[in-house]
Amino acid sequence: MRKLINIFVLVAALMFVFNSCTNDLDTLPLNDYDATSETAYADQDSYLSGLAYIYGYWALVSQNDFGSSDIAVDDAGQSELCRMYMVLNEMSTDALKCPWSDTYVNAIQYNQWTSTEVSATISVYTRCMKGITLCNEYLLQTTDAKLSGRGQSALEDDIHTYRAEARFNRALYYYTLMDLFGNPPFATPENIGGANPSQISRADLFDWLETELTDLTSDDSALKNYGEVKFPRVSKGAAHALLARMYLNAEVYTGTPRWADAKTQAKEAIDAGYKLHDNYAELFEQDNTTNGAVDDEFIFGVSYDKDKTESYGGTTTLMNASLSSDANSGIGSEFGVDLISTDNWNGYHVADDYVSRFNLQDVVWGASSGFGYNRENSDKRAFFYNIGNTEEFDNTTTASGWYCWKFNALKSDGTVVSLSEVNGTFSSSDYPLCRLAEMYLIYAEAEVREDGTVDATGLSYIKALRDRAGVSTPAASDITLDWLLDERARELMWEGHRRTDLIRYGYFTSINFPWTLKGGVMNGKVNLPTYKTIYPILTSDINANSDNLVQNPGY
């Protein structure tokens, strides 16, 4: 009997211990910053924080720091959306060449990309898709019903605007995918944690975007008007501007041109209240957020700050990637400063094909000082330098062709940001994804496309740009489509337009429009296969979503 009691007592004691502990397994995160959607949005400030990542996703590679990425990529710094957007759109053309030997650089600059994904395509495609998913999740979490469920109905007015801005951002991510990849997955809020998204054709996506953006420009739209919100937040003008750009390229996207619509929407954007900033150089300087340039002229774009929005992409790359140490100090000395950019990565170059469109005055090669041309008498939009380089562009050395320092360390007062400042590597200048000047040029081009010549309004727009650049305006009859393409090259250099422009003009794949190293051929006299006008859908996404996704034709 005693044995039995002993056993019973032991077992009872142990059973007591077991039962008290099984609930431990339901542990939840202990940290405040680690939350579920409901606990996160219990805080009213969270709605702006959620929108901040949607807007900021062009510049931020993660929520933590510039060296860690929130998606799987080779290198966090080189995965920034804005940096790789610029690579896909400019490096694939005559506007940008680079002697770095990174796989993606060579694949893109020699137009030799295949269905094999490279970090440039991975980053742009993945970040746009993630941006869309963030927007979808935001729209799910911010409905009036959700707000009322959390007792936050008082926030409705603000949040209607935030939701409209999230929808614009989603449209911009989709637009970018439509332009670059043609037929991306079409992700809706229902796909989050649910079924895989289906694929949408380029033409259908065009229709969806047209409806969505038109709705955002309507009187009912909760988007604010120009001046009511501060860049980088967007107002209705942004929706008009994106529509204008979409209509200008409608023939490429759908087969049907929409010149009149392009003109109408460009005019709407122009009349929204933006104005041409009087100094072209200031648009890209370190203090463009505060010198008036961004407020005047940027319709939508990416904000950077060397202390608060840090990134190894965007304008930090554009400022640092170009110059050798000699060029850096050489240009600096022309401005009475030590260095014109904070670092010398010595990569991005421009061949003479592109630079020659600027009609530079008194170009010399092999000089030991100056810029290599008479900058005083040249187009003010030219930021070039050739000292120490050979004219014959050879992409295997860094000492050939032109350097471009359009993005630099200068501030409006003539001083520079230097590397020795705190966070000096990083640029503070904001990057324009869309400026008023583009609307002027869209208006003029749509006019010429539609009517053969530019009208008085269009001519006045051209003149405004030419005057600011300190160059004369040609007669209306000389403003041909090709002249306008060159003017876009001058006005919008390295702002992410060149590839789209060349495709619209039919030049991108044509042997009749050669540029140095087009297709990897020195003289560039090659036809590119027409399927190269869009990039391949990521193989990894096709593998993960094989029931829905089909690779773009040709790849």
Add this chain to the structure above:
Amino acid sequence: MKKLITILMSITFISLSTAFAQYQVKGSVVDINGESVIGASVLEIGTKNGTSVNVDGTFVLNVASQNSMLEVSFIGYKTIQVAASQASKIVLHEDSELLDEVVVIGYGTVKKTDMTGSIVAIKTDEINRGAVTSPSQMLMGKVSGLLVTPASGTPGESATIRIRGAASLNASNDPLIVIDGVPVTSDGGAGMADPLSTVNPDDIESYTVLKDASATAIYGSRASNGVIIITTKKGTGRGAQVSYSSSYSIKQNTDGYNVMNGDEFRDFLTTTYPDNTKIQSLLGENSIDWQDEVYELGFSTDQNLSVYGTAFEEKLPYRVSLGYNYDGATVKVGDNKRTNLGVNLAPKFLDDHLTINLNFKGIYQKTNWANNPMGSALSFDPTQAKYFTGDQSEVANGYWNWLNADGSANTLSSINPLSSSYDYVNKSTSKRSIGNLQIDYNVHGLEDLTAHVNLGYDLSETDGEKYNKLGSISAMRIANDLYTDYNNYNANTLLEAYLNYSHDFANKQHFDIMGGYSWQHNYVRYKNTLYTNAEERGLEEDLYQVVPKNREEYYLLSFYGRANYSIASKYLFTFTLRDDASSRFSDDNRWGLFPSAAFAWNMEKENFLKDSKVISSMKLRAGWGETGQQDIGSDYYPYLARYQSSTSLTMTYPIGADGSYISTLSPQAYNPNLKWETTTTYNLGLDFGLWNDRLTGTVEGYYRKTSDLLNYVSTSLGSNFSNTVISNIGDMENKGLELSFNVIPIQTKDMNLSIGANVTFQDTKITKLTSNDSDDYLGVMTGGGLTGTGGYTSLYRTDYTPYSFHLYEQLYDANGNAVENGLVDRNDDGLITDVDRYITGYSPTPDAYFGLNVKFSYKQWDAGLNAHGSLGNYVLNAVKATSSTSFSDAYTKGYLDNLNKDYLVEGWTDAFNINQYYSDMFLEDASFFKLDDINVGYSFGLKNSAVRFRVGASVQNVFTITKYDGLDPEITNSNGVDSNIIPRPRLYTIRLNIKF
């Protein structure tokens, strides 16, 4: 008067002497062959009175009475106790004859003869060891199937241990380590990375390595990588005994890279670029060997003192030990200081029915982390000065460095190696304590039943700071120079209870069954606080960011049981079952069942072998079992849909009122279906002993299959918040054959020679990686680190070993010379792209690895050596790949980089296409044989004293035989890419042990 005192004192002394020495023992000590055991120590128990056996094999000792107990011991023999009256002829038995040896296993012990699983027990002994700073070193090359890759030459760094290869790609591959019944965590934070280093090597009584699932399944979801159980020494014997050991080592670098000296570099550049004025203007006039500048002699010492015995009328066995270890680096500047305290009390109560076992281990460690200066020592321009002079003497703390025109730092150049060493500070202080209270109660009246309760804890905390010294070149180069204050805290608490019932039946059958419960809580707190680096560090106003990794916890709950059944000690059966739950998985996937079964047959007990003159023992073992791996990374809630609000002040966006900067909030990627990996193991082994166990050995084969292998697989974009999510989707196979032998060719009274050798052949391959695993799926690109950013070197691919190298094929010209930027265009599309890579078939995982241990003793002398090596492991020589061409466009960026003479390929003067770095010409066979240490010692006692001494000397890291071209074929990167590690030095050690 003086005389009187002398006489009085003499009388007193004589009477005292006689009072304590009334009985004289004259005896001899022999082994089982009747040979004298010279040097054996004879001690009167409870006193310090003792002597040692002289060359005749006899001893004389005066003891208190004929009832006094004597303890007779000698290295290699089992210590025995005899009454003084019985001591005329004492026979010592050799250690290897200890057939009843008990081995510690999971939740219990087992007699060696009754083991059914693949279990290797190692008792530590003093003879065959060099200077050991970490317990993992003692295991190196000792056990088949156990691969220990030692840390680099950085003091404080931990070794890597793999049992039967890696079972996982993304989850932990570290074995579970159980110290005196407490499973310890392997992520104790910086400064405390190696859980083994918590234990003073000097305190370790034995290691048990559990290799197959029949032995490990009792540890369930943590056991798929094997288990190492460490048991520390306990108080034994009577009275108090003292043991002291002391060692001193000199550490020396033995090898370096063959980079150019100043003159060679000047000549080379002038010849190669005769017209380049820029280069000429950058060249300096000095000739500095930067490797010499950063290397230095290192010193280390180890001091251990322990007191053990029994107290309170032999009721309280106790052991207290104190250890101190100093380990200095062989590069400037770094060291590690460690102090260990160990206490064990093991009293018994209630007629020995109740045993209490109390363990306490404490460690206090201060580490000054060396900044690896190797990279800059190899590439920094040898023509430049060490220091700035004149006006510049204050710049960059005085260390000469590359500057831009505006005086700012050139961020792309390498930095002055002296600055790299002296201007960087990373210091940490770690405290850790592991302890437990174990209660065993043998139920009164039902002595077959034992209850066991174990309450344990493992607490650790590391506090540290790192920064660049103000004004240093590193501080100047970094965009945002920060001071980091880091603190990691880990609290692991444990409650376990089990009942064990054991019964012998009349017909030689034995049965025992054990059932228990375990609860474990693991809590981690990280706090990294970043401040702008300033004169006074850590001020609130300089706060930059609190890194968002704060508090995490997980719980493990388990029920487990084991049944053993044996017939006549001939047929042995073991069954185990564990039901495990981990809070890391969702409710639906939380619980998992891990069973195992094993059978062993002691064949020597059968009639057909009983009388064999040759075969002294033979056992056949077969086992099967399943184990799991719940340690799937540092995220403890990967199944949960979560939002993260960022605390970073540098990753904000200006959409607030008037452009104010707003921190971000974002949903995170997650996988609700996540669960543990499961490994199924089959094991078949034969243990044998021949010629009275002069030759013993084990031949063993295993097959392991890991299923639900975690892999980062692509997710359909738009449905989750990243492009990859970790999923249980793959399979992996491990096969192996292990052979181990121990032979004693010489065994006489004066001379003993014992040779142990083991070899493991292994084959690991991934058998599935994705759900549809088509041939088009290349696999997961991994490895890398060759060229700063991007790039990969290896694949996880189906049908291949993990980290199989995936490289370009090098093109050679007619003379067999490698062509620069000449790679084989395998798909003939005129381009060299990633698709032209091929799977080389080689991986960093060795096909075989082996260990060799030799022990030799002659009279009072002993000597030994330890060696290990591996075959078929390949290494990508990244140092060579990055220094094969003479071309460097560094000068266009305003600096110069030194070159390696050995690695320059003749005629290679162009810039590398990036793909050239990934050429198979840099892939090398890194098979090696290393003589880890040789040691020699001399043991002696003092006349009429129980004090015993051993003096020893050893050389560690003696030589390496390899074809590998780099510094050391044994690299610390699991991906097989050799980048510059701090070299492992050679150690010269002298050692003294004293016991009384």
